[in-house]
Amino acid sequence: MKNEKITSFLKSLFAGDIRQDIIFPFPQQDKEETENLQMILQAWQEFARDNVDPVEIDKNAEIPKEVLDGMKEIGLFGLPVSDEYEGAGVSKTSYCRVFEEICRYDSGIAVMFGAHASIGTNGIVLFGTESQKAKYLPKLASGEYIAAFALTEPGAGSDAAGITTTAVLNENKTAFILNGSKIWISNGGYAQLATVFAKTIVHQNGEDKEKITAFIVELDSAGVSRGKPEHKLGIRGSNTTSLNFDNVEVPVDNLLGPMGKGFLVAMETLNTGRLGLAAGCIGGMKELLQQANQYAQSREQFGKSLDKFELIQDKIAYIASETYATESIVYLTTGLQDRGGVDVSLESAICKIVGSEAVWDASDEVLQIAGGLGYSTEYPYERFLRDARIHRIFEGTNEILRMFVALSGIQGPGEYLKNVGKALRNPIKGFGLLTGFAAHKVKDTITIDHLKNICPELKNEAEQFDKLSARLAALTENVLMKYGKKIIYKQFILQRIANMVINLFGMAAVISRVDTRVKQGKSIEHDLPLAKLYCNMAASRVRREARYVTRNHDKQRTQISEMICENGKYPIDMLLDK
Amino acid sequence: MKIAILLKQVPVKDATLELSGDNTWIDEDDVQFEINDSDHYGLAEALNIAKANDGEVTVVTMGPDRVKDSIKQALAKGAHKAIHIDDEEMSSTDPLTRAKVIAEAIKDENFDLILSGLQSDDFGYGQTGVLIAEILGMPHATLVVETEILEGKIKVKRELEGGWFQNAELPLPALLSIQSGLTDIPYATIKGIMMAKKKPVAEVDADDLGVDLDTGAFKLQKIYTPVKSKETVVLDGDADSIVSQLIDKLKNEAKVL
Numbered sequence: 001m002k003n004e005k006i007t008s009f010l011k012s013l014f015a016g017d018i019r020q021d022i023i024f025p026f027p028q029q030d031k032e033e034t035e036n037l038q039m040i041l042q043a044w045q046e047f048a049r050d051n052v053d054p055v056e057i058d059k060n061a062e063i064p065k066e067v068l069d070g071m072k073e074i075g076l077f078g079l080p081v082s083d084e085y086e087g088a089g090v091s092k093t094s095y096c097r098v099f100e101e102i103c104r105y106d107s108g109i110a111v112m113f114g115a116h117a118s119i120g121t122n123g124i125v126l127f128g129t130e131s132q133k134a135k136y137l138p139k140l141a142s143g144e145y146i147a148a149f150a151l152t153e154p155g156a157g158s159d160a161a162g163i164t165t166t167a168v169l170n171e172n173k174t175a176f177i178l179n180g181s182k183i184w185i186s187n188g189g190y191a192q193l194a195t196v197f198a199k200t201i202v203h204q205n206g207e208d209k210e211k212i213t214a215f216i217v218e219l220d221s222a223g224v225s226r227g228k229p230e231h232k233l234g235i236r237g238s239n240t241t242s243l244n245f246d247n248v249e250v251p252v253d254n255l256l257g258p259m260g261k262g263f264l265v266a267m268e269t270l271n272t273g274r275l276g277l278a279a280g281c282i283g284g285m286k287e288l289l290q291q292a293n294q295y296a297q298s299r300e301q302f303g304k305s306l307d308k309f310e311l312i313q314d315k316i317a318y319i320a321s322e323t324y325a326t327e328s329i330v331y332l333t334t335g336l337q338d339r340g341g342v343d344v345s346l347e348s349a350i351c352k353i354v355g356s357e358a359v360w361d362a363s364d365e366v367l368q369i370a371g372g373l374g375y376s377t378e379y380p381y382e383r384f385l386r387d388a389r390i391h392r393i394f395e396g397t398n399e400i401l402r403m404f405v406a407l408s409g410i411q412g413p414g415e416y417l418k419n420v421g422k423a424l425r426n427p428i429k430g431f432g433l434l435t436g437f438a439a440h441k442v443k444d445t446i447t448i449d450h451l452k453n454i455c456p457e458l459k460n461e462a463e464q465f466d467k468l469s470a471r472l473a474a475l476t477e478n479v480l481m482k483y484g485k486k487i488i489y490k491q492f493i494l495q496r497i498a499n500m501v502i503n504l505f506g507m508a509a510v511i512s513r514v515d516t517r518v519k520q521g522k523s524i525e526h527d528l529p530l531a532k533l534y535c536n537m538a539a540s541r542v543r544r545e546a547r548y549v550t551r552n553h554d555k556q557r558t559q560i561s562e563m564i565c566e567n568g569k570y571p572i573d574m575l576l577d578k
Numbered sequence: 579m580k581i582a583i584l585l586k587q588v589p590v591k592d593a594t595l596e597l598s599g600d601n602t603w604i605d606e607d608d609v610q611f612e613i614n615d616s617d618h619y620g621l622a623e624a625l626n627i628a629k630a631n632d633g634e635v636t637v638v639t640m641g642p643d644r645v646k647d648s649i650k651q652a653l654a655k656g657a658h659k660a661i662h663i664d665d666e667e668m669s670s671t672d673p674l675t676r677a678k679v680i681a682e683a684i685k686d687e688n689f690d691l692i693l694s695g696l697q698s699d700d701f702g703y704g705q706t707g708v709l710i711a712e713i714l715g716m717p718h719a720t721l722v723v724e725t726e727i728l729e730g731k732i733k734v735k736r737e738l739e740g741g742w743f744q745n746a747e748l749p750l751p752a753l754l755s756i757q758s759g760l761t762d763i764p765y766a767t768i769k770g771i772m773m774a775k776k777k778p779v780a781e782v783d784a785d786d787l788g789v790d791l792d793t794g795a796f797k798l799q800k801i802y803t804p805v806k807s808k809e810t811v812v813l814d815g816d817a818d819s820i821v822s823q824l825i826d827k828l829k830n831e832a833k834v835l
Contacts, residue, residue, distance in 0.1 A: 032775075035650075036771055036772065039650065039651065039654055039766055039771045039774075040766075040768055040771060042651065042766065043654070043765050043766035043767065043768070043771070046763075046765055046766075047765045050763075070765070073765070073767065074765055074766070074767050074768060075767045075768030075769055076768070078768065079768070083772070088768040088769075088772070089772070090768075
C-alpha cells in the first residue's frame with residue numbers, strides 16, 4: 001500500500017514502502033551555488049590557516065577575539081540568514097559543507113558557531129515574525145549579536161517537557177515575566193540573544209493548561225545573570241555557562257512562534273542543528289583520516305610502514321567508509337531540506353547519531369594507530385578524542401534520538417493498525433481500510449518493495465536493502481501487535497529497530513549517491529569500494545539487530561541492572577566471598 | 579584613481595608536477611592552480627591605496643580559462659573589475675613577450691598606478707612588471723614596503739639589502755612591485771563573493787593584440803626534474819667545533835643563513 005501522503009522516506013520505510021522517488025536521484029546543487037560554496041570554503045580555509053591555532057584555543061579555553069572578528073568580517077555569522085536580512089542566503093547544503101570545514105580546523109569554534117547559527121539564529125529564521133526577523137536577523141548575520149539556545153535545565157535534560165522556567169504575562173499584558181535557570185548553554189557567557197523555552201499558561205478548550213512557549217530574550221535585560229564558564233573535557237574553545245532569569249521582562253513582541261508551541265519550535269530548530277552537527281563530524285573524520293595517514297605512512301615497525309599492516313588498513317578502511325556514509329546521509333538530507341516539502345525529522349536525527357558515533361570511533365581508532373604518541377598531549381590525537389566525545393551527548397543524546405527515531409517511525413504503522421482495529425468493529429464502514437490492510441499483509445509475506453533500475457555495480461547491495469527493508473516493516477508490525485501501546489517502554493526493542501533504520505538509511509543514501517554518479521557518467525572509482533564496504537557492514541548490522549529483536553537476553557540485562565542498583569555496587573568479591 | 583594589479587595564477591604549492599610531453603612545461607591536466615602568493619600582497623596594497631584614495635582596482639590576469647577562478651577570487655576580496663587576457667599557449671613564455679602582451683592590453687586604460695607582486699612562484703623571474711613599466715614609459719620601483727599617495731606622485735619606501743631602505747618619490751603614473759609579507763592579505767567575504775559575479779570582466783584575446791609572440795628575449799628549450807643525489811656528511815669534533823662547522827656549511831654550502 002503506497003501512502004503518497006507520507007512525504008518522509010524513512011517513515012514510509014517503516015510501512016515497507018520504498019519511496020525511491022524521494023531520494024533518487026541524489027540531490028545536486030546548481031553550478032552557481034557550487035561556485036559560491038567553493039569560494040566561501042576557500043575564504044574560510046585561507047583565514048583559518050593564518051589565524052586559527054586549535055592548540056592555543058584548547059589550552060586557553062577561549063576563542064581569540066581576532067578569530068571571532070575575522071569570522072564576522074568574512075560574513076560567516078550570516079550563513080543561516082537569507083540575503084533579504086543581510087545574510088549570505090546560501091542553501092542548507094552549502095551551510096553544512098562550510099560547517100564541516102569549520103569543525104575541521106577547530107571543534108570549539110564549530111560549537112560556538114553552531115550554537116549561534118544552527119540553533120541560536122534558526123529559531124527566528126523558522127518561526128520569527130516579519131518584525132522579529134527585521135529587528136534581529138541583520139544583527140545576527142553581521143555577528144553584532146551572538147545567539148544561544150536555552151532549553152536544558154538542571155531538572156530537564158532529555159525530558160525537555162520537564163522544564164520549570166516560567167513565563168507569566170504581566171498585568172498590563174505588555175510583557176512576560178521570566179523566572180528560572182538554564183544550564184549547559186553554549187555561548188552563554190557572551191551571547192546577546194537567546195531563544196529561551198519556558199512554561200506558560202495557555203487557555204485551551206475553556207481550561208488553563210501549562211505548555212512550553214519559546215521567547216527571544218535579549219540577554220542584557222535586567223534580571224539576567226550568567227554563570228561561570230564550565231571546565232570541559234573537550235570543545236574547550238566554546239563557552240558554556242548557565243543562564244539565570246530573575247523576573248526578567250520579555251516584551252510580548254518577543255514571543256517566538258505561537259503560545260504553547262515551544263516544543264515544536266525546539267524540535268524544528270534542533271532538526272536543523274543536528275544536520276550542522278553531523279556535518280561537523282564529517283569534517284572531524286576527514287581531518288582524522290589525514291592525520292592517521294600521515295602517521296601510518298611515516299611510522300615504521302618490523303621494517304615496514306604501519307599502513308602496510310592489515311590491522312591498520314582495517315581501521316583506515318572503516319573510518320573512510322563511515323565517512324562516506326555519513327557524508328551521503330547528511331547531504332542527502334540537506335538536499336531534501338533545500339528542495340522542501342519533505343519531512344526529514346527522522347533523517348536529521350539519524351545524521352546526528354551516525355556522525356557523532358562515527359567521529360568518536362574514528363578519533364579512538366586514530367589515537368590507537370598513533371599508539372603511545374596518541375596518548376600524549378604533545379600530539380593532537382587526544383584533543384580530537386576529547387573534542388569528539390560531546391557530539392553523542394548534546395542536541396539530544398543518541399539514546400533519546402534512537403527512541404525518537406523508532407517511535408516516530410512506528411507511529412505510522414501504529415496509527416494504521418489502530419484504525420484497522422476500529423474498522424474490524426465496524427466492518428462495513430471500514431471496508432476500504434480492511435482491503436488495504438489485507439493487501440499490506442499479503443505484500444509483507446509474499447512480495448517486497450524494490451529499488452528499481454539501480455546501476456549493476458550496486459545491484460547486490462540494492463537487493464539486500466530491499467530484503468532488509470521488508471524485514472523492518474514486518475518486525476515493526478510484529479512488535480506493534482505484540483506490545484501495542486506498551487511499546488513505548490520497550491527500549492531494548494526500540495533501540496534495535498532504530499539501529500535497523502539507521503543502517504538502512506545509510507545504505508539507501510550510499511546507493512542513491514553512487515547510482516546517481518553512474519547515471520551522470522561520472523567516475524565511481526573512489527566511491528565504489530567505500531560504498532560496497534559500508535553497505536555490507538550495514539547490512540550485517542541490520543541482520544544482527546533484527547535477530548536480536550526476537551532472540552535476546554533483555555530480561556537478564558534488566559535483572560542484572562536491578563541487582564547492581566539494589567546493591568549499590570558490584571555485589572561479588574570473587575576471592576574473598578565465602 | 580585607477581589602480582591595476584597584475585595577478586598571476588600558478589600551480590598550488592603542494593601540487594605534484596609532471597612534465598609535459600615536449601618537456602617545455604608541466605602537464606596541467608591534474609594540477610590545481612591558485613593566486614600567486616606574492617600577488618596577494620600586491621592586491622592587498624592596491625585595495626588599501628584604493629580605499630584611502632577613493633580609487634578603483636582592476637585585476638589584470640593573463641592565462642587560459644582556468645584563471646577566471648583567480649579573477650573571481652580577487653573580485654571577491656574587493657577588486658572592482660578585471661581584464662582577462664585570454665591565452666592558451668603562453669604559460670612558459672619569456673617575461674618580455676608576456677610584458678609586451680600585457681602592456682598592449684592595458685595601455686589604453688591609463689592606469690595611475692600599476693602594482694605587481696614580487697615574483698611568481700612558478701618561474702620566479704620577477705621581471706614582467708618592470709618590463710611593462712619600461713614599455714609603457716613609466717617609472718617603477720621594486721621591493722616596495724610602504725606607499726603614500728601625494729599630489730601627482732607617490733612616495734615609496736624600498737627594501738634594499740643588509741637592512742637598508744630607500745625612500746623615493748615617483749611621478750604618477752608609476753609601476754611598483756610590492757614586497758611580500760608586510761601587509762595583511764585580505765580574505766574574500768561572503769558578500770564579496772556574491773557581488774563578484776556582477777563585477778565587469780573584460781575579455782581580451784592575446785592573439786588579437788598584434789604582438790609577435792615569437793620574438794622573445796629567450797626561448798625555454800627544455801625543463802627537467804633535477805637528478806636526485808644523496809650525500810650524508812658526518813661532522814666530527816667537540817661540540818664547539820661541530821657548531822662552527824655546521825654554521826659554515828649552512829652559510830656557504832646550503833646558503834640558508
